[in-house]
Amino acid sequence: MKFMHAIAVTVLAVGLAACTKSKQVQPDAGAQTAVTTTDGATTSGLGNQPAMGSNAAGAMTAQQQAVAELNARNTVYFAYDSSEIQSEYVPVVAAHAAYLAKYPGAKVRLEGNTDERGSREYNIGLGERRAQTVRKALMLQGAADSQITTVSYGEERPAAEGHDEAAYAQNRRVVLVQIQ
């Protein structure tokens, strides 16, 4: 049993290292507004820097910096029983789409989730439907089909514990995970 625990902890630690940033995002309408106004600046800022140059001193490349910024804002939240992207999250999707369009070798995994209400396998379907909606939006904005994979966790991986509307609102989400 202890051996299995050690394996599980190791696997989990590796998994967490890859995903840490993506799990920390909270919905915050104010921050979203800020992104909207600077969104254009971010894109053009990237364009001004030398493309894909690697820095001998080990500082982040432009692409790595872009990913870091995307990871800070990579979750789209949904209304109850809906898979529609609400207007406040359109910039989130747009930023990821722009990155994918710019770096054709980049890949993103869309993780669809639901709140806990209703049956589990049906919620797998709902999570997938949300991920597919984000996929279509990304492709409309320049991402290629081959850059996108989707996975649905249904209600199985909640971001927030709790059985109230506040927790439910945090769990109805698609996380856009940039995988290098």
Next chain:
Amino acid sequence: MRSDFLRSRFRLQGVALLWLALLAADPANAQLRLDITQGVRDAVPIAVVPFGGQEASAATDVAAIVANDLKLSGRFAPLDRADMVTRPTTGGAIRFQDWRLLKSDFIVVGRVEPDASGSAVTFELFNVQTGQPLLTQRLTTAERGMRATAHRISDAIYERLTGIPGAFSTRVAYISVEGRPPAQRYRLVVADADGYGPRTIMESPEPIMSPAWSPDGQSLAYVSFEGKASAIYVQRLATGERRRVSARSGINGAPAWSPDGKRLALTLSRDGNLDIYTLDLATQTLARVTSDDAIDTEPEWSADGKTLYFTSDRAGNAQVYQVALDGAREAKRLTFTNSYNARPRLSPDGQSLALVTLDRGGYRIATFDLKTRNLRVLTDSTQDESPSFAPNGAVIIYATEGGGRGSLAMVSSDGQFQQRLSSERGDVRDPVWSPYPRR
């Protein structure tokens, strides 16, 4: 008829009594401790007298297991040992007036004796009022062990008194989750139907869901996200050996065994939509069953293996449908009451479906009569899901929420009594009742 008398006693609405009973004989063994927290008023009083030939140090107390099984069924109220003035071990030694004074309706006495191949257990069941013997059996423990023998005795007594076969020799599989998001750990567990001896079949830092017993009770199919995406595995319980039977791109979900055990119905999203397929396990041949833009999932086979019941939201919200596997494959909608019906499971007699319904704002367990099309809501909480029939059809186990954690509960299929089974650690969910063991 005696069983009619008993059945009429059970036809009672009533507030449940609150009482606790420990199921696991050895708490150190039981990682999951199932405590009965709600019983039923007017359960039939029965005295199960400690069996002879068992010292206080006996590892397996047969009478205690039998009493506990009968109590778990919700239909019997075993007499406390402390109230037993005498402890007869044979029918001839019973003074029935003693037990009438204690208000027992029935009495069970027995004894354990050495036998060529181990032990033999003999028991006798009597009607206390009339002194009439109802049942006597002698069982040897050789192959099965003492605990299994005790459950067989419970099965025999239960059937003699209710007319319904007992389900005490069966098992339950469920998922147990510990830790807090995002660091949760998932285990697939199998325990006896009384909660004893939980055994971890598989564990993972990634979600496990939808366990399903093969019809022969030898294997479990389940969904695992261990590969970072969902895949379906079939694991043989005796050996632990497992095969990954579906890892197609996209979703692999909701495995359901055909009645002959040769096929799985399952869900795939490989064509961009979540649809139902059947998979021949020997040949790995896939056959598509649904093909539309809706979410189609949670397939369940009819008893003749020719149709599937399933959940679909093709009408705008989740409802239960039926589709024939041959021919035109036109799905027929079955449920029209309430705005959400999902996760159909067929009763052992094939007459009804257990399902999850959204009833007055709460997700509850209901049965749907396939003849009358009547929906009957059985539970009254808000987050009930995953109903599964015991193989005798008398009881449904399901997942519910208690004290902020997922726990299991049982409700009789006629809704007359409920029991909540609270767990010590973590969240328990996705319970599924095994078939009868092979004899």
